[in-house]
Amino acid sequence: MASEVVLITGASSGFGKACAEHLGRLGYRVYGTSRRAAFPAPGAGGSFPAMIPMDVRDDASVCTAVDFVVEREGRLDVVVNNAGVGLAGAVEDTTPEEARELFETNFFGVLRVCRAVLPTLRRRGTGLIVNVSSIGGLVTIPFQGFYSASKFALESLTDALRMELKPFGVRVTLLEPGDFRTGFTERREFTADSRTNPAYRERCRTAVAVMEHDERNGADPEELAGLLAKVMAKPAPRPRYLAGMFVQKLAVAVKRVAPAAWFEKAIMAYYKIQPGGARSLAVDPAGEEEPR
Numbered sequence: 001m002a003s004e005v006v007l008i009t010g011a012s013s014g015f016g017k018a019c020a021e022h023l024g025r026l027g028y029r030v031y032g033t034s035r036r037a038a039f040p041a042p043g044a045g046g047s048f049p050a051m052i053p054m055d056v057r058d059d060a061s062v063c064t065a066v067d068f069v070v071e072r073e074g075r076l077d078v079v080v081n082n083a084g085v086g087l088a089g090a091v092e093d094t095t096p097e098e099a100r101e102l103f104e105t106n107f108f109g110v111l112r113v114c115r116a117v118l119p120t121l122r123r124r125g126t127g128l129i130v131n132v133s134s135i136g137g138l139v140t141i142p143f144q145g146f147y148s149a150s151k152f153a154l155e156s157l158t159d160a161l162r163m164e165l166k167p168f169g170v171r172v173t174l175l176e177p178g179d180f181r182t183g184f185t186e187r188r189e190f191t192a193d194s195r196t197n198p199a200y201r202e203r204c205r206t207a208v209a210v211m212e213h214d215e216r217n218g219a220d221p222e223e224l225a226g227l228l229a230k231v232m233a234k235p236a237p238r239p240r241y242l243a244g245m246f247v248q249k250l251a252v253a254v255k256r257v258a259p260a261a262w263f264e265k266a267i268m269a270y271y272k273i274q275p276g277g278a279r280s281l282a283v284d285p286a287g288e289e290e291p292r
Contacts, residue, residue, distance in 0.1 A: 007066070020049035034051055037053045062109075076127065079130070082132045090204060092197075094191045142268065176252075
């Protein structure tokens with residue numbers, strides 16, 4: 001139903017922006033969120049998509065934004081948890097603080113939004129929550145392990161949420177995109193130690209270069225927006241929807257049946273970090289870098 005009210009987090013660029021604009025053209029009353037947006041002035045006209053402020057890392061910010069939409073529209077029909085960040089670096093090169101900051105957006109941000117919208121959706125006995133995960137949550141990406149971990153955690157959270165909400169008529173599904181052409185590439189952050197630790201530095205750069213090539217040559221985010229619109233129109237969406245390049249969707253299928261050791265070698269070869277494929281460095285006790 002094109003007059004439904006839709007809330008999309010992280011809608012200032014990338015997937016979120018493409019989805020907000022696509023649904024707006026279809027007639028949905030779309031509210032996109034961004035940390036830098038401002039609430040419309042009282043009595044202002046309603047052109048869509050409309051941008052409102054929300055920081056998914058902050059409970060009060062999330063609740064204020066959700067309350068604004070519900071009070072203004074009197075309802076909320078679809079919530080798309082899209083806001084996310086990337087972090088590159090070896091596990092050893094990632095501090096607990098850096099990992100926690102990533103999870104605050106990619107995982108706990110989704111939890112905050114769900115907690116804020118669910119009382120409204122449950123009372124109405126209808127609604128749809130779409131969590132944007134990643135193929136990287138199904139196939140672990142080396143040197144982007146904490147991003148993969150956050151999306152893997154989101155997969156489980158979404159499955160639990162789906163089962164818990166069935167009695168209330170609230171549907172829950174996952175979009176699992178691969179590499180698309182978005183601003184994610186330019187916004188990817190690196191752990192502080194990843195730029196200086198010689199043990200991983202070269203292999204990390206090599207793996208990230210492959211990621212960036214795939215992202216810059218990926219599909220148009222408009223394709224994901226079209227998929228979202230189709231999912232929203234379904235009375236009973238599937239639990240998850242893969243989207244993106246064929247080879248990446250194929251990797252998900254292969255992982256289910258291939259021996260784990262073989263699949264791991266294939267992933268390392270793909271990202272050009274297999275043993276012997278790149279010069280790796282170790283640091284001896286005296287502090288000298290030694291090739292190995």
